Amino acid sequence: MELVNIKDLFRNESEYIGKEVTVGGWLRSKRDSKTFGFLVINDGTFFEPLQVVYGDALDNFAEISKLNVGAAVIVTGVLTATPQAKQPFEIQASEVCVEGNSAPDYPLQKKRHSFEYLRTISHLRPRTNTFQAVFRVRSLIAYAIHKFFQERDFVYVHTPLITGSDCEGAGEMFQVTTLDLDQVPHTEDGSIDFKEDFFGKPTNLTVSGQLNGETYAMAFKNIYTFGPTFRAENSNTTRHAAEFWMIEPEMAFADLQDDMILAESMLKYVINYVLEHAPEEMAFFNQFVDKGLLERLQHVASSDFAHVTYTQAVEILEKHNEEFEYKVSWGCDLQTEHERFLTEKEFGRPVFVTDYPKEIKAFYMKLNDDQKTVAAMDCLVPGIGEIIGGSQREDDYDKLVGRMEELGLNKEDYDFYLDLRKYGSARHAGFGLGFERCVMYITGMGNIRDVIPFPRTVNNCEL
Amino acid sequence: MELVNIKDLFRNESEYIGKEVTVGGWLRSKRDSKTFGFLVINDGTFFEPLQVVYGDALDNFAEISKLNVGAAVIVTGVLTATPQAKQPFEIQASEVCVEGNSAPDYPLQKKRHSFEYLRTISHLRPRTNTFQAVFRVRSLIAYAIHKFFQERDFVYVHTPLITGSDCEGAGEMFQVTTLDLDQVPHTEDGSIDFKEDFFGKPTNLTVSGQLNGETYAMAFKNIYTFGPTFRAENSNTTRHAAEFWMIEPEMAFADLQDDMILAESMLKYVINYVLEHAPEEMAFFNQFVDKGLLERLQHVASSDFAHVTYTQAVEILEKHNEEFEYKVSWGCDLQTEHERFLTEKEFGRPVFVTDYPKEIKAFYMKLNDDQKTVAAMDCLVPGIGEIIGGSQREDDYDKLVGRMEELGLNKEDYDFYLDLRKYGSARHAGFGLGFERCVMYITGMGNIRDVIPFPRTVNNCEL
Numbered sequence: 074m075e076l077v078n079i080k081d082l083f084r085n086e087s088e089y090i091g092k093e094v095t096v097g098g099w100l101r102s103k104r105d106s107k108t109f110g111f112l113v114i115n116d117g118t119f120f121e122p123l124q125v126v127y128g129d130a131l132d133n134f135a136e137i138s139k140l141n142v143g144a145a146v147i148v149t150g151v152l153t154a155t156p157q158a159k160q161p162f163e164i165q166a167s168e169v170c171v172e173g174n175s176a177p178d179y180p181l182q183k184k185r186h187s188f189e190y191l192r193t194i195s196h197l198r199p200r201t202n203t204f205q206a207v208f209r210v211r212s213l214i215a216y217a218i219h220k221f222f223q224e225r226d227f228v229y230v231h232t233p234l235i236t237g238s239d240c241e242g243a244g245e246m247f248q249v250t251t252l253d254l255d256q257v258p259h260t261e262d263g264s265i266d267f268k269e270d271f272f273g274k275p276t277n278l279t280v281s282g283q284l285n286g287e288t289y290a291m292a293f294k295n296i297y298t299f300g301p302t303f304r305a306e307n308s309n310t311t312r313h314a315a316e317f318w319m320i321e322p323e324m325a326f327a328d329l330q331d332d333m334i335l336a337e338s339m340l341k342y343v344i345n346y347v348l349e350h351a352p353e354e355m356a357f358f359n360q361f362v363d364k365g366l367l368e369r370l371q372h373v374a375s376s377d378f379a380h381v382t383y384t385q386a387v388e389i390l391e392k393h394n395e396e397f398e399y400k401v402s403w404g405c406d407l408q409t410e411h412e413r414f415l416t417e418k419e420f421g422r423p424v425f426v427t428d429y430p431k432e433i434k435a436f437y438m439k440l441n442d443d444q445k446t447v448a449a450m451d452c453l454v455p456g457i458g459e460i461i462g463g464s465q466r467e468d469d470y471d472k473l474v475g476r477m478e479e480l481g482l483n484k485e486d487y488d489f490y491l492d493l494r495k496y497g498s499a500r501h502a503g504f505g506l507g508f509e510r511c512v513m514y515i516t517g518m519g520n521i522r523d524v525i526p527f528p529r530t531v532n533n534c535e536l
Numbered sequence: 537m538e539l540v541n542i543k544d545l546f547r548n549e550s551e552y553i554g555k556e557v558t559v560g561g562w563l564r565s566k567r568d569s570k571t572f573g574f575l576v577i578n579d580g581t582f583f584e585p586l587q588v589v590y591g592d593a594l595d596n597f598a599e600i601s602k603l604n605v606g607a608a609v610i611v612t613g614v615l616t617a618t619p620q621a622k623q624p625f626e627i628q629a630s631e632v633c634v635e636g637n638s639a640p641d642y643p644l645q646k647k648r649h650s651f652e653y654l655r656t657i658s659h660l661r662p663r664t665n666t667f668q669a670v671f672r673v674r675s676l677i678a679y680a681i682h683k684f685f686q687e688r689d690f691v692y693v694h695t696p697l698i699t700g701s702d703c704e705g706a707g708e709m710f711q712v713t714t715l716d717l718d719q720v721p722h723t724e725d726g727s728i729d730f731k732e733d734f735f736g737k738p739t740n741l742t743v744s745g746q747l748n749g750e751t752y753a754m755a756f757k758n759i760y761t762f763g764p765t766f767r768a769e770n771s772n773t774t775r776h777a778a779e780f781w782m783i784e785p786e787m788a789f790a791d792l793q794d795d796m797i798l799a800e801s802m803l804k805y806v807i808n809y810v811l812e813h814a815p816e817e818m819a820f821f822n823q824f825v826d827k828g829l830l831e832r833l834q835h836v837a838s839s840d841f842a843h844v845t846y847t848q849a850v851e852i853l854e855k856h857n858e859e860f861e862y863k864v865s866w867g868c869d870l871q872t873e874h875e876r877f878l879t880e881k882e883f884g885r886p887v888f889v890t891d892y893p894k895e896i897k898a899f900y901m902k903l904n905d906d907q908k909t910v911a912a913m914d915c916l917v918p919g920i921g922e923i924i925g926g927s928q929r930e931d932d933y934d935k936l937v938g939r940m941e942e943l944g945l946n947k948e949d950y951d952f953y954l955d956l957r958k959y960g961s962a963r964h965a966g967f968g969l970g971f972e973r974c975v976m977y978i979t980g981m982g983n984i985r986d987v988i989p990f991p992r993t994v995n996n997c998e999l
Contacts, residue, residue, distance in 0.1 A: 076789055078757070080689055097757070097789030099960045117756035117788075118689050145962035147789060172789070173931065173961030196748075196952040197959070199755035209756070212692040219682050226543055226581050229675040233990040234697070234764050235710070235741075235779055237997045247698070247712045247734070249741065251768050254728055257717050265717055271710065271768055271778065272997035278698075278712065285659075285990060285999060292662035293580035293672070294541070294560070301697050301764065305714050305734055315734065316698055325580075326539055326560030326610060326635070468636065489659040489999050496660070497562045498636030499608035527696040527748060534700045534735035536748060536952050 074147075080119035082152060082162070090162060095149040096123060097172070099200065102183060105138045112137070112169070114146065117199075120206060120353035124163040125150070136171060142182060143175030143200070188523050195527050195536055203362070206354035207524055210347055211512050217346035218299060218320055218508075221339050227322060228293040231300060232282030237274055238486055245305040246277035247315075278303035283321050283503065284437075284490050287466065290323035290501055291493050297322040299508075309531055311520040314509065316529040323503035329439075329448045329465040332502035333425050336452050336461050337378045339506075340423070344374045347515055363517025369455055370515065372422065379424040381415070383407075383446065386426050389419055406433045412451075412458035423454045436476050437490075438464040439500075450504070457514050463504025470494035537610075543582035545615060545625070553625060558612040559586065560635070562663065565646060568601045575600070575632070577609060580662075583669060583816035587626040588613070599634060605645060606638030606663070651986050658990050658999055666825070669817035670987055673810055674975050680809035681762060681783055681971075684802050690785060691756040694763060695745030700737055701949055708768040709740035710778075741766035746784050746966065747900075747953050750929065753786035753964055754956050760785040762971075772994055774983040777972065779992040786966035792902075792911045792928040795965035796888050799915050799924050800841045802969075803886070807837045810978055826980025832918055833978065835885065842887035844878070846870075846909065849889050852882055869896045875914075875921035886917045899939050900953075901927040913967070920977050926967025933957035 077094045098116035105111070112125040125148050127137055140146070150166040180186075180194055181201060191198040198204045222229065235249050251271040252258065258266040267274050282298040289296045298321040305315060322339075324331060348355055348370065359367040381389070390401040390411050399408045407426070416424050428446040431438070438447035452461035467473040473494055477484060484491070512524040522528040527536050540557045561579035568574070575588040588611050590600055603609070613629040643649075643657055644664060654661040661667045685692065698712050714734040715721065721729040730737050745761040752759045761784045768778060785802075787794060811818055811833065822830040844852070853864040853874050862871045870889070879887050891909040894901070901910035915924035930936040936957055940947060947954070975987040985991040990999050 074789060074791065074794060078689060097962065099754075099962075117691075118758070143960040145788075145960040172963065173957070175959045179959045196751035196955060197755075199752055205755065208693070208752070209691055211694075212686075215692050215694075216682055216686045219679055223675075223679045226541060228580075228672055229678050230671070230989055231674075231678075231764075231781060233779060233992060233997075233999075235766075235992050235997060236999075238999070245714070247714060248717065249710050249712060250717065251708070251710060252717065254711065254713065254715065254717070254720050257720060271770075271994065272992070273995040274997065276997050288659035288999075289662055289671070289989065291562075292660075292668065295581070301694075303698070307734075316696060318694060325608075326537060328537065331537060492659060494636070496638045496642045497606040497608040499560065499562075500635065526693055526752065529696060529698050529735070531734065532736040534696075534698060534737065534739050536696075536699075536701070536751075 076147070078118040079116045079121075079123045082123065083119055083121060086161060089152045090154050092152060093149060093167070094152050094164065095147060096164065097145070097147045098123065100140055100142055100144045100146065100175070102142065103140060110138055112140075112146065112148070114148070115205075117205065120202070120209070120351075120357065121160070124155075124160050125166050125169070126163055127166040127169055131166065131169060133169065133171070137169050140171065141175040141177060141179060143179040145172035146170065147172055188520065192522055192528075199526070202357065204523075206351075206357050207512070207516055207518060208526060210351050210354050210516055211524060213347050213350050214343055214512055214515060215299070215508070217343045218339070220346070221342045222297045222322065225295065227295040227297045228289065230282075230286055230289045230296045230298050232279070232285040232298045234279055234301060235272070235276050236279045237272065237276050245307075246280060247303050247305045249276045249278060280304060281319065281321065281505065283323070283505065286321050286323045286503065287493060287501065288489065290325045290503070291497065291499070294325045295322070307531055311522075312510070312513075314521050314525060314528050314530055317521070317525070318508035320506040320508060321503060323501060325499045325501045327465075327502045328500055329427065329450055329502055332463050332465065332504055333378075333380070333427075333450055333452075336425075336450075336463065336504055336506075337423075340452070340454075340460075341374045343511070344370050344515060348374070358517045366517040373454060376422040378452070379420040379422055380427065381420075381424055382427050383429045386415055390414065404430050404432065407451075409458040412453045413455070416453040416458070417455045421455075423452060425450045425452050431476075434464070436480050436482060437466050437473070439467045440472055440476070448502075452504075454514060457510065460510055460514055461504050461506050463502065465500065465502040468494060468498045468500050470498065539610070541581040542579045542584075542586050545586065546582055546584060549624060552615045553617050555615060556612065556630070557615050557627065558610060559627065560608070560610045561586065563603055563605055563607045563609060563638070565605065566603060573601055575603075575609065575611070577611065578668075580668065583665070583672070583814075583820065584623070587618075587623050588629050588632070589626055590629040590632055594629065594632060596632065596634070600632050603634065604638040604640060604642060606642040608635035609633065610635055651983065655985055655991075662989070665820065667986075669814075669820050670975070670979055670981060671989060673814050673817050673979055674987060676810050676813050677806055677975055677978060678762070678971070680806045681802070683809070684805045685760045685785065688758065690758040690760045691752065693745075693749055693752045693759045693761050695742070695748040695761045697742055697764060698735070698739050699742045700735065700739050708770075709743060710766050710768045712739045712741060743767060744782065744784065744968065746786070746968065749784050749786045749966065750956060750964065751952065753788045753966070754960065754962070757788045758785070770994055774985075775973070777984050777988060777991050777993055780984070780988070781971035783969040783971060784966060786964060788962045788964045790928075790965045791963055792890065792913060792965055795926050795928065795967055796841075796843070796890075796913055796915075799888075799913075799926065799967055799969075800886075803915070803917075803923075804837050806974070807833050807978065811837070821980045829980040836917060839885040841915070842883040842885055843890065844883075844887055845890050846892045849878055853877065867893050867895065870914075872921040875916045876918070879916040879921070880918045884918075886915060888913045888915050894939075897927065899943050899945060900929050900936070902930045903935055903939070911965075915967075917977060920973065923973055923977055924967050924969050926965065928963065928965040931957055931961045931963050933961065
């Protein structure tokens with residue numbers, strides 16, 4: 074079918090004005106009188122809807138006049154400029170084919186629905202203004218991230234989802250199995266007989282692709298992952314989901330400075346891409362979801378990010394301990410309230426906090442010369458706190474083994490990882506960006522359930 | 537660190553010749569004499585390696601001369617044209633910093649290793665020529681697919697991985713659970729107490745995002761998914777993996793013709809993108825992996841795909857039944873041998889086979905007027921057979937329910953899917969492309985284990 078996207082009408086108006094076009098879309102609202110009427114339709118390609126004028130010269134005038142909100146129609150007619158009206162143009166319909174009417178109990182009537190209610194109809198909510206905007210922007214952010222890395226010749230690596238190892242030794246994991254849960258087989262010594270399982274051993278859903286990603290950085294120099302990760306944490310917050318997407322770039326022959334430069338460039342690139350490609354959606358968020366959003370993003374895109382060490386940050390925060398629920402002292406992990414204080418009040422722009430105590434960071438981070446801190450960085454942004462966490466990796470075989478022993482990690486589980494320090498080790502660094510947190514940040518949406526098409530959280534796995 | 541990618545030296549030679557550059561990379565081979573030597577290094581950004589000349593004026597001449605294959609070095613020196621040599625230029629090293637040597641037992645010595653052996657060291661194999669080429673091309677194909685759809689304003693949708701429903705009622709699935717397998721809780725009536733499980737019900741890994749994708753096509757008109765899917769099938773073949781990636785576009789206000797136009801355009805776009813962006817890798821595959829590859833791909837990119845109905849195809853095939861292991865008659869599913877006969881011998885180019893018997897296709901495909909066949913299409917390509925399968929979807933509520941009843945599907949499980957036919961139903965169509973099959977097709981690689989970084993198959997879940 075030769076349909077025009079409504080987006081093309083708006084973006085290339087002059088090409089279409091005065092010409093006959095055919096558009097398919099869904100009815101958002103309708104006004105009618107005895108001899109003519111207006112249909113407002115949206116086809117999902119553009120945030121703004123399109124007005125259609127139809128009259129009783131049409132054979133199916135009565136049918137059209139009875140359409141319910143949500144109905145699907147294919148409209149043909151001349152696109153006509155409407156200089157006096159709010160919208161720039163409308164279609165004067167010569168034909169309105171009804172593809173499918175919408176039943177009277179259609180849940181999305183004109184009134185405004187709460188996000189809570191819309192979560193119960195996740196298959197229909199993308200038809201509303203807010204979720205049209207959210208999920209188009211989500212798509213654009215995903216593409217901007219790919220574009221950023223591909224333009225810089227980073228190789229996209231699909232790290233595995235099902236894994237036989239617990240990457241970071243952290244986080245509760247989902248088990249993956251084909252065993253009959255009602256009759257779990259056991260060996261003679263009474264343990265579960267995983268030989269009967271699909272992979273012949275216990276397997277889980279990954280919590281991070283980083284260690285696998287490092288193996289590819291040691292071959293391709295610059296790589297990134299972009300895929301789903303899973304946490305079986307029983308936390309019912311607005312910021313946690315059991316299934317979410319992560320971006321994890323990794324660079325060989327790179328140190329913590331390079332890592333921060335990459336993170337800063339990426340964030341600015343993505344923000345600029347979305348501001349350029351979804352101006353209508355971003356204006357909507359700014360007006361209805363988060364008043365200061367555009368100003369904040371534009372500020373971030375044009376600021377040099379600040380840098381502060383963890384030790385300096387703690388000194389700053391200790392002076393304000395009376396303002397915090399959790400008091401700060403050297404050695405403690407920073408909470409969101411501290412992160413937001415730093416980025417919003419102290420620096421007024423994004424800030425990298427670097428060189429954290431080794432005790433609160435992962436085993437693979439590079440030990441600094443002070444023997445107390447590691448070459449880690451967290452990027453904090455106004456309104457959110459931490460959005461990116463990264464580090465230079467320990468590239469010295471002996472130091473890495475020493476740290477693993479301190480933490481009681483089983484060396485054999487990490488043979489492949491140690492090989493990278495044995496055969497052509499090179500300084501390298503990378504970071505992780507939680508994709509949904511990035512979408513929340515750029516849209517201003519406050520609940521992770523509202524930026525994932527079909528969110529998975531404790532006791533919630535619908536559709 | 538200010539390093540130049542080797543790719544940039546080759547692609548923008550004139551910008552660098554005669555200038556000092558710094559390059560990081562890994563030693564592929566070495567030749568040395570008493571007073572000077574050559575290092576051949578690769579940094580993973582380009583298929584061709586770079587030659588480095590070093591002499592005994594360097595302080596660490598002895599250290600360099602003892603480096604093992606696989607060692608990581610950072611080299612600084614002037615890039616010098618070598619018009620008499622095989623390679624276009626080399627670096628005259630003024631400094632060679634050893635980042636990390638490579639232990640003597642480095643598994644990738646200069647001799648050629650079998651793919652079987654390299655599968656046992658999946659963390660090191662991307663350092664070989666073949667797997668450098670495979671995984672760079674894999675990355676480029678992934679990006680080309682995103683670029684194709686984004687340029688056409690398709691919205692990228694992340695459909696869920698963990699699912700409470702068996703999408704197509706087909707395929708063995710992996711269970712996802714946080715229950716203690718050693719002490720699976722039971723309810724009073726003796727059944728498993730899934731209330732104790734993370735999601736409060738049985739959950740699996742998805743086998744397809746299509747039905748979820750359709751809900752978004754009914755909001756955004758044109759969408760695509762690109763994410764992992766899973767099959768717990770106990771099949772140990774060169775074409776099946778338990779974890780693989782799928783692309784599933786879906787278009788509203790589109791029929792089977794539109795679907796085929798999209799599939800053909802996408803395949804041609806992706807092939808052309810790879811030929812343009814990875815000429816060295818493609819030449820390598822053509823020479824060492826699959827002799828006729830380039831000619832075949834160029835032919836596909838420039839042919840109009842053929843079209844034949846299933847009924848016509850069966851008539852053609854029946855005439856050659858003596859050549860087939862499985863004899864063909866109307867109603868049977870086509871095997872790879874039949875598919876390859878059609879695309880390679882009968883048509884000599886890619887061919888769409890359409891309108892299959894409803895009995896051998898999924899419940900959601902649109903019933904044709906003959907009441908016997910459905911508006912399905914498979915795209916067959918030389919060398920592979922089926923690479924894409926798609927259909928127009930049944931958009932009539934009553935017909936869809938009727939078909940579900942015939943097949944004994946539980947209507948309540950599909951309420952959300954039926955809602956799409958109740959509230960503004962529109963003709964729509966889509967297809968599925970197995971990403972790995974596409975990578976195999978474009979690289980000529982014969983085993984799916986060799987186009988997935990860390991493949992998961994029966995009894996195999998390493999790293």
